[in-house]
Amino acid sequence: MTNGLSRRHVLALGAASLAASATARANAPGFPRKPFAEDHNLRPLPFPADRLSGLSRGLIESHWKNNYGGSVRALNAINKRLNAALSDKDLQAFVYNDLKREHLMRTGSVILHEQYFDNLGGSGEASANMRSIISAQFGTFDRWETEFRRIAAGLGGGSGWVVFGYNRHFGTLENYWMADHMHSPASTAPLLVLDMYEHSYHMDYGAAAGRYIDAFFNNINWDVVEERLSG
DSSP states (O other), rough: OHHHHHHHHHHHOOOHHHHHHHHHHTTOSOSSSOOOOOOOOOOSSSSOTTOSSTTTTHHHHIIIIIIIIIHHHHHHHHHHHHHHTTOOOTTTTTHHHHHHHHHHHHHHHHHHHHHHHHSSSSOOOOOHHHHHHHHHHHHSSSHHHHHHHHHHHTTTTTTTEEEEEEETTEEEEEEEEESSSSSTTEEEEEEEEOOOOOOGTTHHHTOHHHHHHHHHHTTHHHHHHHHHOOO
């Protein structure tokens, strides 16, 4: 982390909150799962499905149950196959790697969907704290939002994700374009995640991806974004 961002981070979020986060990490339990785990479950929505403004209950429930849920179930199935295949000494490496590719894709889909749903359910209003932090990096908050929206609009009608993240290696806050579940920016902690696959909006908006992007911004839970930054 660069000294500039470190100082702004401490000033904006408070040295006390950062110290508390460090203490919590130090006291965290061991790894809760082992490789090849088959017990991944759907994480409940953090808000009532009919609560969001401009995103219907039917859309949210379908997205959660069918798309996110499908990846959870697929990840469990792939892990089961991988665990068994590892003991097969005659299995060719390229066949095993086909399973590992699917494992990578489903892992990304599960995690990104959970982060997406978790950063919804709010008022869409960023706190003065977050606006100040983002403005310090981008010049103005509006400049950050303009870029985030532009990336999302460019993905409309296709597939992919927009991720606003903290790049630990460079010590920067940046917006990232992602074509799929598998190729994420290295050494970056996601802070705000937007699903731009058509399944995330087509039921409500058809091809009008711009209206979905507006609805997303109206429902961002900025408290979650701020917690991710301080965590």
